Amino acid sequence: MARTAARLLRLIAALPAVSAPLAAAPPTTLPEIVVTADPRPAEAPGLVADVFTADTLDRSPALAVDDTLRQSAAFSLFRRSGSTTANPTAQGVFLRGLGPSGASRSLVLLDGVPLNDPFGGWVAWTKVPRLTLARAEITRGGGSTLWGSAALGGTVQLHTAPPARPAVAELTGGTDDTAIARAALSQSLTTRDTFTIEATAATTDGDILVRDPGPVDRPYDSRSHAIHATHRHQFPDTTALTVGLRHFHEDRGNGTPLQRNASRETALAATLAGRPGGDSPVESWTLSAYAQDQTFSAFFSAVDPTLTTETPANHQYAVPATAGGVAFTLALGPDEARTLAGLDARTVTGETREAFFWNGAAFTRDRRAGGDQTFAGAFVRHERALTDTLSAHAGLRADHWWLTDGFRRERDTTTNVITRDDRQPDRDGSELSPSAGLAWQAAEKLRLRAAAWQAFRVPTLNELHRPFRVGPVTTEANPDLAPEHVTGFETGLDLGDARAGLRLTVFENRMRDAVANVTLAPNSRRRENLGEVRVRGLEAGAHWQATPTLRFETDYLLADTLVTDPGTVAPATLRGNRLAQVPRHTVTAGLAWNAPADVLVDLRARWTSAQYEDDENQLRLAPATTFDLRLSRRWGADGRWSTALSVENLLNAETETSRTAAGVVSIAPGRAARLTVGYAW
Numbered sequence: 223m224a225r226t227a228a229r230l231l232r233l234i235a236a237l238p239a240v241s242a243p244l245a246a247a248p249p250t251t252l253p254e255i256v257v258t259a260d261p262r263p264a265e266a267p268g269l270v271a272d273v274f275t276a277d278t279l280d281r282s283p284a285l286a287v288d289d290t291l292r293q294s295a296a297f298s299l300f301r302r303s304g305s306t307t308a309n310p311t312a313q314g315v316f317l318r319g320l321g322p323s324g325a326s327r328s329l330v331l332l333d334g335v336p337l338n339d340p341f342g343g344w345v346a347w348t349k350v351p352r353l354t355l356a357r358a359e360i361t362r363g364g365g366s367t368l369w370g371s372a373a374l375g376g377t378v379q380l381h382t383a384p385p386a387r388p389a390v391a392e393l394t395g396g397t398d399d400t401a402i403a404r405a406a407l408s409q410s411l412t413t414r415d416t417f418t419i420e421a422t423a424a425t426t427d428g429d430i431l432v433r434d435p436g437p438v439d440r441p442y443d444s445r446s447h448a449i450h451a452t453h454r455h456q457f458p459d460t461t462a463l464t465v466g467l468r469h470f471h472e473d474r475g476n477g478t479p480l481q482r483n484a485s486r487e488t489a490l491a492a493t494l495a496g497r498p499g500g501d502s503p504v505e506s507w508t509l510s511a512y513a514q515d516q517t518f519s520a521f522f523s524a525v526d527p528t529l530t531t532e533t534p535a536n537h538q539y540a541v542p543a544t545a546g547g548v549a550f551t552l553a554l555g556p557d558e559a560r561t562l563a564g565l566d567a568r569t570v571t572g573e574t575r576e577a578f579f580w581n582g583a584a585f586t587r588d589r590r591a592g593g594d595q596t597f598a599g600a601f602v603r604h605e606r607a608l609t610d611t612l613s614a615h616a617g618l619r620a621d622h623w624w625l626t627d628g629f630r631r632e633r634d635t636t637t638n639v640i641t642r643d644d645r646q647p648d649r650d651g652s653e654l655s656p657s658a659g660l661a662w663q664a665a666e667k668l669r670l671r672a673a674a675w676q677a678f679r680v681p682t683l684n685e686l687h688r689p690f691r692v693g694p695v696t697t698e699a700n701p702d703l704a705p706e707h708v709t710g711f712e713t714g715l716d717l718g719d720a721r722a723g724l725r726l727t728v729f730e731n732r733m734r735d736a737v738a739n740v741t742l743a744p745n746s747r748r749r750e751n752l753g754e755v756r757v758r759g760l761e762a763g764a765h766w767q768a769t770p771t772l773r774f775e776t777d778y779l780l781a782d783t784l785v786t787d788p789g790t791v792a793p794a795t796l797r798g799n800r801l802a803q804v805p806r807h808t809v810t811a812g813l814a815w816n817a818p819a820d821v822l823v824d825l826r827a828r829w830t831s832a833q834y835e836d837d838e839n840q841l842r843l844a845p846a847t848t849f850d851l852r853l854s855r856r857w858g859a860d861g862r863w864s865t866a867l868s869v870e871n872l873l874n875a876e877t878e879t880s881r882t883a884a885g886v887v888s889i890a891p892g893r894a895a896r897l898t899v900g901y902a903w
Contacts, residue, residue, distance in 0.1 A: 262334075262368045262551065262562065266605055267613040268659020268673030270716070270725065272296070274358040276383075281814065281824045283850035283868045285400075285896065287355070288313070288347040291378065292828055295779035295808040296362050296761065302830065302846060303879045303890045305347035307428060307442050309476055310485055310518065311690075313344045317362055318729065319757050319781025319804045320375040320708070321736050325682045327706075329365060329373035332380045333466065335491045335512045338372055340545035341572035341592070342518075342684035346485050349470035351420045351450045353390050353406040356383035362761075364677030364710050364731075366655035367617040370566070370599045374679035374708055375731075382450070384408035384418045387862075389903040396868075396896030398441070400426040414456040423447040428894075431477055433876070433887040436529020438478050446472035461496035478532050480523045487516035505553040505560070514545040522691055527884035534580045535691050543572030543683075558607040563600075570595040574688045577635070588635050591687040591699070593628035593646065595680065597621060603657075611663040619655040623680050624648070628701055630687055646687075646701045653678045653705070667718055674711040681705070681737055685749050694882075697739050698748040706751075707734045714761070725763040732756050739802075740792045741838055744883075753787030755801060771816035779808040799839045807831040824852040835881045846877040846890075864900040869893065 272294040282290040289304045291297045299305070300314040315326040325343030329336060337345050358380050365373030385406045394402040406420040428442045448470040455463045468489040475482050491512035498504050518541040523532045549566035573592025577585035603617030628646030633639070659673030681703040689698045714727030735751040742748055759782055765775040783804045788796040800806070808830050815823040827849050835841035854866035870893070871877075877890035 262564075266603070266615040266617075266659055266673075267661040268615060268671045269361065269363050269712075270671070270714075270727070272360040272362070274360075276356045279352075279355055279358060281822060281852060281854065283824060283826060283852035283870055285868070285870065285894075286347050287350045287352070287358070287380070288315075288345075289850075289870070291358060291360065293777070293810050293812060293826060294360050295763075295777040295810050296376075297360055297378070298808075300344075300803060301879050302843070302877055303431070303888075305345075306426070306444070307431060307891055308879075309474075309483060309520070310339075310346050310472075311342060311344055311520070311684075313347065315345055315378060316804075317360065317376040318731070318759060318761075318779065319783050319801070320731055321733060321738070321755055321757070321783070321801050321804070325685055325737075326372070327375040327679060328378060329369050329376075330378045330380070333382055333491070334493065334510060334549075335466075335489065335514075336372065336545070336547070336568075337380075339518070339543070340514060340516070340570045341541055341543040341574070341682065343372070343682040346470065346472065346487070348424070348444075348446050348472055349448050349468070349487065350380060351382060351406075351422070351448070353385055353392070353404055354382040354418060354420045354450065355380060357381040362727075363673060363712060363729075364655075364657070364675040364708055366621075366653075366677035366679075367603060367619045367657040367675060368562075368601055370568075370619065370621050370655070371597055371623065371653075371678060371680045371705075374677045374706060382452070384416065385902070387902040390900065391902075392864075392898055392900040394896050394898040397894050398426055398428045398891075400424075400894070400896060414458075416454045417452070418454075419449065419451040421447070421449050429891045431879070431888050431891065432529065433878075433889050434529075436525075438525055438529050438532045440475065440477055440479060442477050443475040444472065445474075446470070459496070460499055461494065464493045464495070466491045478523060478525060480521055480532055480534060483518070483520035485516070485518050487514065489514040489516075503554050505555060507553070508549070508551045510550075511548045512546065514543075516544075517542045524691070524694060525886075527882075527886065529886065534585065536576055536578045537585060538574060538576040540575040541572065542575075543570065545570045559605075561602065561604045563602040565598075565600050567598040568596070570683065572683050574684070584635075586634060586636050587641070588633045589630070591630035592683050593687060594624075594626045595683060596624040596626070597680070598623075601655075612660070614658070614660050616658045617656065621653045621655070621678075622650065623653070623705075624650040625680070625686070628687060630699075630701070644701070651705065667723075669716040670713075671715070672711070672713040675709075677708045677710070679706045681749075685737055694745045694884075696746055698746075700749040703737055703749060704735045704751050706736055708732065709734075721767045723765055725761070727761040728759070729761070730756070730758045735789075738792070738837055740796070741836065742793075747837075750791045751789060752785055752792055752796070753789035754785075756782075756784050756786045757801075758782045773814045774812070775814075776809070776811040778810075781806060781808070796837060799837065800834055802834050802837050802839075805830040805833040805845075820855055820857075822852075822854045824854075826850045841881045841883065843878040843881060846875065848875055848877060848890075849873055862902050864898075864902075866898040866900075867895070868898070869895045 284290045286305045296317045300312045315328045361377045365377040391405040402424040404422045408418040452466045470487045473484045493510040495508040497506045520538045522536040524535045547568040551564035554561040579587035599621040601619035605615040607613045626648045630644040632642035657675035661671045710731040712729035717724045733755045736755040739747045740750040760780040762778040783801040785796045811827045813825040829847045849872040850870045852868045856864045874893040880888040
C-alpha cells in the first residue's frame with residue numbers, strides 16, 4: 223500500500239490544473255440549458271430500455287463503466303474480461319447475444335457522439351468520465367432506424383451533466399497497486415455561461431491472467447489519463463450552444479514482456495439546440511457536429527505452449543484514424559403525437575501501419591492497409607397515442623454508404639521491394655431500415671408490447687483490410703465483405719409498478735451475411751460472411767422494493783444462437799454451431815440496501831453458462847459466477863465527505879476468458895479491493 227500511496231500523490235499532481243481552483247469554487251446557480259444531448263430517445267412504444275440513473279452508476283462496485291452495465295444481462299463485451307484488463311481490440315459491444323466480435327454490433331454514444339473506434343469499432347471504456355456521468359440507457363433492439371450502420375444490435379447512450387456540487391474530488395487506492403485520482407469542477411462564468419471539467423489519472427498493476435502461468439507471463443498493467451471539458455452558453459432566447467473537448471491517453475501491458483498497447487484520442491463536439499416556442503410546430507431542434515482524431519499501437523507476440531519463450535509476431539506501430547460527423551434533428555408536435563426527423567452524415571479515414579514477418583532478429587516486412595468510409599442518412603419516426611391505452615410508433619431510415627480508396631501495401635524492408643500492392647475498387651450501396659411498435663396498457667399494472675425492425679452494419683476498416691494474429695492463429699482480412707443485415711422482432715409484457723414488477727420478452731433476430739472469423743485450416747482463419755445466423759431468446763427481469771430501504775432485482779437472458787446457413791464460403795460443418803463467445807444463459811442479480819448508520823450496501827452477482835472460444839465449437843469455456851460488493855457512506859457537514867469500500871470478485875472465483883488449442887487458459891482478474899475517499903465543495 224506504500225506504493226499505492228506514492229502513486230496517489232503523483233496522480234494528484236497529474237490532474238492538469240484542476241485541483242487549484244477546487245477549494246476556491248463558491249456555490250453557484252447554473253443557468254438552464256435547453257438541450258444537452260441528441261434528442262433521439264432510447265425508448266419508443268413497443269421497445270424497452272435499461273436505464274442506469276446517476277445513483278445506480280455511483281453505487282456500483284465496478285471500477286469500469288462496462289462492468290456496471292453488465293447488470294443488464296443483455297450487455298456483454300467480446301470476451302468475458304472487462305475493459306480494465308482486456309485488450310482494447312477485444313472490447314466490442316454486443317447485446318442479446320447478437321454475434322460478438324472485436325468490432326461492436328452496437329453503437330455506444332457519449333452525449334450523442336459515437337465512442338466506437340473509427341478504425342476497428344471497439345470501445346475504450348476507460349475514457350468515459352465517472353464523476354459527471356449522469357445516466358446510461360441500453361436499448362435492446364436494433365437501432366438502425368435512428369442511428370444507421372453501427373447500431374445494428376442496439377444502442378448504449380451515456381449522458382453527462384455537471385456534478386451536484388460545484389466541485390468534487392476523489393482518491394482511490396487498492397490492491398494490485400491501484401491508484402486513481404478524479405476531480406470535477408463546474409463554474410458559472412457568467413449568468414449565461416457554464417464551464418465543466420473532469421480530469422482523471424489512473425494506474426494499476428494487476429494479476430497474471432493465465433491459469434497455469436509460465437516463465438514468460440507477467441501481470442497486466444495500465445496507466446491512463448483523461449480530460450473532459452464542456453462549455454455551455456445560453457443565448458437570450460431559448461437557444462443554447464454546448465462545446466465539448468475530450469482528450470484521452472492509455473498505455474497497457476498485456477501479460478508478457480513484449481505485448482503492450484497504447485491508445486490516444488482527442489475529440490471535439492459542438493451542439494446548437496433550441497425550442498422555438500409560441501405557435502411553432504417544432505418542439506425542439508438540434509444541430510451538432512463532431513471530429514475525432516486518434517491513434518492506436520500494439521505489439522503482438524507468439525508464446526510457445528509451455529509458456530517459456532516469446533517470439534515477436536507483429537508490431538502495429540501506428541493506427542491513425544479520423545472521424546467526423548454532422549447531424550440535424552427536429553422534434554415536432556406534442557408528446558401524444560410526436561414526430562422525430564433528421565439528417566446526418568459521418569466520414570471515417572484510417573489505416574494500419576505495422577511490421578511483421580520476424581526472421582529471428584528483426585521484422586522484415588512492413589504493411590499499410592486501410593481506406594475511407596462515408597455514410598449519409600435521413601430518418602423519420604412518428605409516435606402516436608391511438609387511444610387512451612394504445613400507442614404506436616413507426617419509423618424509416620434511408621442510408622447510402624461509400625467505401626473508397628481501400629488499399630493494402632506490403633514491402634520487404636531488407637530489399638525495399640514491394641511484395642504486395644492491392645487497390646480495392648470503390649463500392650457503395652443503399653439501405654432502408656424500417657421499424658414499428660405497439661404498446662397497450664391493458665390494465666393499470668399490465669402493459670403488452672411488440673416491435674419489429676430491420677437493421678444493417680457496414681464492416682469496419684479493420685475487418686475489411688487488416689489481418690491479425692492471436693497466438694499461433696492468423697486471421698486474414700477480407701476487403702469483399704458485404705454489409706450485415708438483421709430482421710428482428712420482439713413481444714413482451716410489463717407487469718407491476720415501481721414497488722414490484724416483472725418484465726418478460728421473447729425475441730428473434732435473423733442476421734444475414736454475419737461477419738465471422740471462419741477457420742479454414744489449422745491456425746488459419748479468414749473473415750467471411752456467413753449465410754444466416756439466428757438468435758432466438760427470452761428475457762425476464764424482476765424487481766422488488768421490499769422495504770423503503772431494501773431493493774432486490776434480477777435479470778435473465780436466454781440467447782439461443784445458431785448458424786443456420788454457413789453460406790458458400792464457410793465450411794458446411796458450421797451449420798448448427800453456436801456463435802463463438804455467446805453463453806446460452808446469463809443471470810444477474812442485485813441487492814441495494816440503505817443500512818443503519820447511513821451505510822449504503824450494493825451487492826451484485828452475475829452467472830454465465832458455458833460458451834465456446836471458436837467457431838468450430840471445440841474450445842469450451844466453463845460457466846462462471848462472480849460477486850461484487852460496495853459499502854459506502856456520506857458524512858460530515860451536508861454530506862460533503864464520502865467513503866466507499868468496493869470489492870470485485872468477492873469470492874475470488876475463476877472465470878475463463880479464452881482457451882487455445884494447446885490448452886492454455888486465460889482467466890479474468892481475481893479478487894480486487896479498493897477504498898475511495900471523496901470530498902465535495
